[in-house]
Amino acid sequence: MSTAKSSSKFLRPAVLALCLTVGGHALAGAAPDTENGRYALSPTGEGVLRLDTRTGAISTCNNSGAGWACYAVPDERAAMDTEIGRLQADIVRLQAENERFKAQLAEREPTVPGKIEEPLPKSDSLKKSEPKVAEAERKIEIPLPSDRDMDRMMSFLERAWRRLIEMANRVQRDVNGKI
Structure with missing residues (x-):
């Protein structure tokens, strides 16, 4: 019995450890x-x-x-590969469209003859005329406004001044009436 007792002494903790390990994983x-x-x-x-x-x-x-x-x-590589594929398809489509436009342009007759073959004359319509320069003094002459221009300017300033005074009077009346 002593052998049975000593073997059960060692067997019980081993079985208990095995049950706890298996039971722990199951839980x-x-x-x-x-x-x-x-x-x-x-x-x-x-x-x-x-x-x-x-x-x-x-x-x-x-x-x-x-x-x-x-x-x-998330697989960033797959997303990049998808985007690269989409961009390559767009490039192919745009190249085909570009070739089609080039073919349409080649089929057209030039609307203005000689425009491509001959250079246009060099004239700048936006170029301002040179200010008048006195030959001897080399000074720039600035033309003064005419009397008509001065009258128009004075009339405008008078109307603006009157409107400003009228507006100030209206504001003052409104403020005095509310207080």
């Missing part, structure tokens, strides 16, 4: 399955990083209160 939830080597798992501080060896997709797996949950990590 925590099942870890992500590797599906016959399809997934490569790497532990992280918060859970497990899962690499799909067939597709190259990466997911982060965490054990929350409800069990294990895996979320795909």
Whole structure:
């Protein structure tokens, strides 16, 4: 009996440890399955990083209160490849459109003959005339306004001054009436 007692002494803690280990995993939830080597798992501080060896997709797996949950990590490379493909398609479309416009332009007859072959005369319509310069003194002469221009200016200033005075009087009446 002493052998049975000594073997049960060692067997009981081993069985208890095995039950606790298996029971602990069962209570925590099942870890992500590797599906016959399809997934490569790497532990992280918060859970497990899962690499799909067939597709190259990466997911982060965490054990929350409800069990294990895996979320795909955004693949910036796929997004860039998609954008590059879209831009390349746009380039091809724009090149074809450019060629079509060039062909349409080549089919047209020139509307103004000689415009392309002959250079246009050099004349600048926006160029202002030179101010009058006295030959001996080399001074710029500025023409003075005429009497008509002066009368128009004085009339404008008189009307503006009268309107300003009338407006000040109206404001003063409004303020006096409200106080």
